[in-house]
Amino acid sequence: MRVIFFFFFLLLLLVFFSRRVWNMSRKDAEMKFNREEDEEDDDGEGRGLEAWERTYADERSWESLQEDESGLLRPIDNKTLYHAQYRRRLRTTTAARIQKGLIRYLYIVIDLSRAAGESDYKPSRMMVVARQVEAFIREFFDQNPLSQVGLVTLKDGVANCLTDLGGSPESHIKALMGKLTSSGDASLQNGLDLVQSLLNRIPSYGHREVLILYSALSTCDPGEIMETIQKCKASKIRCSVIGLSAELYICKYLCQETGGSYYVALDEFHLKELIFEHAPPPPAIAEFAVANLIKMGFPQRAAEGVISICSCHKEAKVGGGYTCPRCKARVCELPTECQICGLTLVSSPHLARSYHHLFPITPFDDVSPSVTNNPSKLPKNCFGCQLSLLNPGNMPAPSVSCPKCEQFFCLDCDIYIHESLHNCPGCESFRHSKSVATVA
Amino acid sequence: MILSNFLKLVIDFKIVFLKLHSFIKFQITEGKMTPVSSKLYAGPLFFYDVSLLMVLIDTNPFFWNSAQSTLPFSKFLTHVLAFLNSILLLNQMNQVVVIAAGYNSCGYIFDSSDPQSQNQRAEDLLDKLEEFVDNDQELCREQSVDGPGFSLLSGSLSMALCYIQRVFRTVPLHPQPRILCLHGSPDGPGQYVAIMNSIFSAQRSMVPIDACVIGAQHSAFLQQASYITGGVYLKPQILDGLFQYLSTVFATDLHSRCFLQLPKPTGVDFRASCFCHKNTIDMGYICSVCLSIFCKHQKKCSTCGSVFGQAQTQDSSTTPDRKRKTLVDG
Numbered sequence: 001m002r003v004i005f006f007f008f009f010l011l012l013l014l015v016f017f018s019r020r021v022w023n024m025s026r027k028d029a030e031m032k033f034n035r036e037e038d039e040e041d042d043d044g045e046g047r048g049l050e051a052w053e054r055t056y057a058d059e060r061s062w063e064s065l066q067e068d069e070s071g072l073l074r075p076i077d078n079k080t081l082y083h084a085q086y087r088r089r090l091r092t093t094t095a096a097r098i099q100k101g102l103i104r105y106l107y108i109v110i111d112l113s114r115a116a117g118e119s120d121y122k123p124s125r126m127m128v129v130a131r132q133v134e135a136f137i138r139e140f141f142d143q144n145p146l147s148q149v150g151l152v153t154l155k156d157g158v159a160n161c162l163t164d165l166g167g168s169p170e171s172h173i174k175a176l177m178g179k180l181t182s183s184g185d186a187s188l189q190n191g192l193d194l195v196q197s198l199l200n201r202i203p204s205y206g207h208r209e210v211l212i213l214y215s216a217l218s219t220c221d222p223g224e225i226m227e228t229i230q231k232c233k234a235s236k237i238r239c240s241v242i243g244l245s246a247e248l249y250i251c252k253y254l255c256q257e258t259g260g261s262y263y264v265a266l267d268e269f270h271l272k273e274l275i276f277e278h279a280p281p282p283p284a285i286a287e288f289a290v291a292n293l294i295k296m297g298f299p300q301r302a303a304e305g306v307i308s309i310c311s312c313h314k315e316a317k318v319g320g321g322y323t324c325p326r327c328k329a330r331v332c333e334l335p336t337e338c339q340i341c342g343l344t345l346v347s348s349p350h351l352a353r354s355y356h357h358l359f360p361i362t363p364f365d366d367v368s369p370s371v372t373n374n375p376s377k378l379p380k381n382c383f384g385c386q387l388s389l390l391n392p393g394n395m396p397a398p399s400v401s402c403p404k405c406e407q408f409f410c411l412d413c414d415i416y417i418h419e420s421l422h423n424c425p426g427c428e429s430f431r432h433s434k435s436v437a438t439v440a
Numbered sequence: 441m442i443l444s445n446f447l448k449l450v451i452d453f454k455i456v457f458l459k460l461h462s463f464i465k466f467q468i469t470e471g472k473m474t475p476v477s478s479k480l481y482a483g484p485l486f487f488y489d490v491s492l493l494m495v496l497i498d499t500n501p502f503f504w505n506s507a508q509s510t511l512p513f514s515k516f517l518t519h520v521l522a523f524l525n526s527i528l529l530l531n532q533m534n535q536v537v538v539i540a541a542g543y544n545s546c547g548y549i550f551d552s553s554d555p556q557s558q559n560q561r562a563e564d565l566l567d568k569l570e571e572f573v574d575n576d577q578e579l580c581r582e583q584s585v586d587g588p589g590f591s592l593l594s595g596s597l598s599m600a601l602c603y604i605q606r607v608f609r610t611v612p613l614h615p616q617p618r619i620l621c622l623h624g625s626p627d628g629p630g631q632y633v634a635i636m637n638s639i640f641s642a643q644r645s646m647v648p649i650d651a652c653v654i655g656a657q658h659s660a661f662l663q664q665a666s667y668i669t670g671g672v673y674l675k676p677q678i679l680d681g682l683f684q685y686l687s688t689v690f691a692t693d694l695h696s697r698c699f700l701q702l703p704k705p706t707g708v709d710f711r712a713s714c715f716c717h718k719n720t721i722d723m724g725y726i727c728s729v730c731l732s733i734f735c736k737h738q739k740k741c742s743t744c745g746s747v748f749g750q751a752q753t754q755d756s757s758t759t760p761d762r763k764r765k766t767l768v769d770g
C-alpha cells in the first residue's frame with residue numbers, strides 16, 4: 001500500500017519537474033526567436049494573439065496611470081507634459097538672431113536595401129519612411145519656398161538619383177511612391193559620392209545639405225569612405241543622418257565632420273519628429289555660403305482667355321499661368337525656373353513665407369507662482385482665444401505671458417503661436433507697447 | 441411599443457453619428473492657391489452648412505471721420521447688425537464672433553455662443569463696442585494724425601486665428617470657420633510681415649479670409665489674403681446697399697459657395713517693390729542672406745550688411761528694428 005503511494009508520489013514529481021523543464025526550454029526558444037525577428041511575430045507563432053490583443057500586451061497603457069497619496073487615480077495630464085516638451089524644443093532651437101540659411105539645396109538619400117524591408121515599423125520600414133518623406137517634402141516647401149529638393153536611393157550597393165533638384169513637391173512625391181522595393185546592400189560611400197557630384201553644380205550662395213535615412217546596419221563600399229567624407233567636408237556639404245535601426249560609428253563620424261546631426265528613431269512618431277526637425281532652416285555657417293545677389297523675376301498673371309503654349313508641359317493652354325518678364329514664356333505655377341531663359345520666377349508671398357525665420361518672435365515666459373496665487377493680477381481669459389484661465393473651482397490654470405506686451409495666453413495658444421502663426425497677438429494688437437504706457 | 445421604437449431610433453442615430461464622427465479628417469494643402477472647398481470636410485450631412493463666422497470690424501476713428509468714408513459709422517453698424525442676425529437665423533448652430541480692430545488696440549466684442557448674451561444680443565454688442573472705442577481713445581498718445589491712419593488688422597487676424605484653433609481643439613464636431621474683414625482704413629506697411637504670417641497660417645488651417653472693403657481705395661493686403669486663402673474679395677460700389685452685398689455674397693457657408701457665382705479675383709498684383717526706391721518691379725535682385733529686394737546690382741546689402749561676392753567673416757551689426765522698417769512690399 002505504502003509502496004503504491006510512494007510510486008504515485010514519484011510519478012507526480014516526475015511530471016511536475018518535466019513540465020517545468022519543458023516550459024523553460026520553450027521560453028528560451030521564444031527568446032531566441034524574438035531576438036532574431038526583432039520581436040515581431042506577424043504569423044503569431046508561439047503567441048496565439050490577435051493583432052488587437054497585442055496592442056494591450058505590448059503597449060500596456062494602464063501602466064501610465066498614477067495614484068496620488070490617498071490611493072485615488074490621478075488624471076493623466078498630457079497637456080503640461082506636451083507643453084514642457086515643446087518648451088524644451090523651443091529653447092534649444094531659437095537662439096537670438098542666428099543667421100539661417102534660407103536658400104537650401106537638400107538631397108534626401110533613402111536607404112532601400114534589404115534592411116528596409118524589415119517590418120518592425122508597420123507595414124515595413126520603407127513604407128513608413130516614404131510616408132514621412134512625403135509629409136516632410138510638403139512641409140519643407142511650405143517653410144522654404146525658394147529651396148530645392150532632390151531624391152537619391154541606395155539599393156543593391158549602388159546609388160541612383162531618383163529625381164533631380166526641383167521646386168515642385170508633386171513630382172518628387174510621385175517618383176518616390178512609384179515603386180518601393182528593397183533589395184541588396186546599402187552603400188554609404190556611393191550615395192555620398194553621387195550627392196557630392198550633384199551638389200557641386202549648384203550656385204555658391206546656396207546651402208548644401210544631405211539628409212540620409214539609413215536603415216541598414218552596415219555599409220558596403222567600393223573604396224575608402226573616409227576620403228569621401230573628407231571630400232564632402234571640403235565641398236561644404238552638411239550631412240545629417242537619421243538611423244532606423246541602431247547607432248553606427250561611421251554615421252556619427254560623418255555627421256561630426258560635416259556639422260550635421262545624427263539621431264536614431266525609436267518609433268514612427270519619433271521618426272516623424274526627427275525628420276520634421278530638418279524642415280526649418282538650420283543655422284548658417286558663414287563660410288559655407290557666399291552672400292550674393294540673385295536675379296529673380298516677379299511675373300504677372302496672364303490675362304484670362306489668352307491662349308499660349310506653356311513651357312513646362314509643352315502644350316497649348318488657355319488663360320491662367322504667368323509670363324516670364326524676361327523672355328515672355330508662359331509658366332504654369334510658381335516658384336519655378338523659366339525653362340527658356342533660366343530666370344528664377346517667384347512671387348512676393350513666397351519671399352514672405354521665409355520672413356518669420358528672419359524675424360522670430362520671442363518665446364513666452366511661464367507665469368511665476370507669485371502671480372498665479374494673486375488672482376487680481378491674472379486675467380480671467382487667454383488674450384488670444386478667450387479660453388478661461390481658471391480651472392473649475394477658481395484654481396489658476398497654467399499660463400504663459402509675452403515678455404514684450406505682458407498679455408497672458410493659454411498653453412495651446414502658446415504652441416500655436418510659436419509653431420504656426422509666428423505673430424504675438426498681444427504685440428500686434430497694441431500700437432504702443434503696454435509697458436511704456438504704464439510708465440507714462 | 442412606441443417608446444421602444446423611439447429609443448431604438450435614438451440609439452441608431454447615436455451609432456450613425458459616432459461612426460460618421462470618426463471619419464473626420466484634415467489635410468494640409470501645400471503652397472497652391474486653390475479655393476477652399478468643403479469637399480474635404482467629412483462630417484455628418486446635416487453639419488455641412490454650419491459656419492463659424494469671425495467678423496473683424498474696423499473702428500479706426502480717423503478713417504470714419506475722414507473724407508474717405510462716405511458711409512457714417514452708425515449706418516454701417518445697422519447694416520452689420522442686420523447681417524449678423526441673418527447669419528444666426530440661417531442655421532440654428534451657426535456661431536458669430538465679432539472682434540474690433542481699432543487704432544490703438546484690438547478686442548473681442550461679441551460671441552454668440554456665450555450663454556450670457558442670449559437675450560439682448562444687439563444691446564450687448566453695442567455696449568461693448570462703445571466701451572472698446574472709449575478704451576481705444578484713452579490709449580491714444582498722438583495729438584493729431586495726418587490722414588486716415590491704419591487700423592490694427594494684423595492683431596485682429598491673429599486673435600481670430602487663435603480662437604479658431606481653440607474651436608478646432610475643444611469642439612469635436614465643429615462648424616466650418618471663416619473670417620470676414622470689414623475694413624476701410626488703408627494698409628499699414630509696417631504690418632506686412634505680420635499679415636502675411638497670419639495669411640499663411642490661415643491657409644494651412646484651411647480658413648478662408650473674405651474681405652469687404654468700405655474705404656475709398658482697394659487694399660492690396662486683403663486682396664492677397666483672399667486670393668491665397670481662397671476667400672472672396674469685394675469692394676461694393678454703392679455703400680448704401682451694404683446689407684445687400686453682405687447678405688448675397690458673404691452670408692453663404694463654405695459648402696453652398698460652390699453653387700453660387702461669387703466675385704472672381706481679378707488683377708491681384710504679386711509683384712514686389714524694391715527696398716531702395718519703393719517702385720514696383722518685375723525683375724530684381726534678391727540678397728541671399730536676408731531676402732531684401734533691390735532693383736539694381738549693389739556691392740553691399742543695406743539691410744543685413746553682407747558684402748556680395750565674397751564669404752562673410754563677421755556677423756551683421758544692423759538691429760532688427762531697422763529690418764522691420766525697411767521691409768515694404770506691395
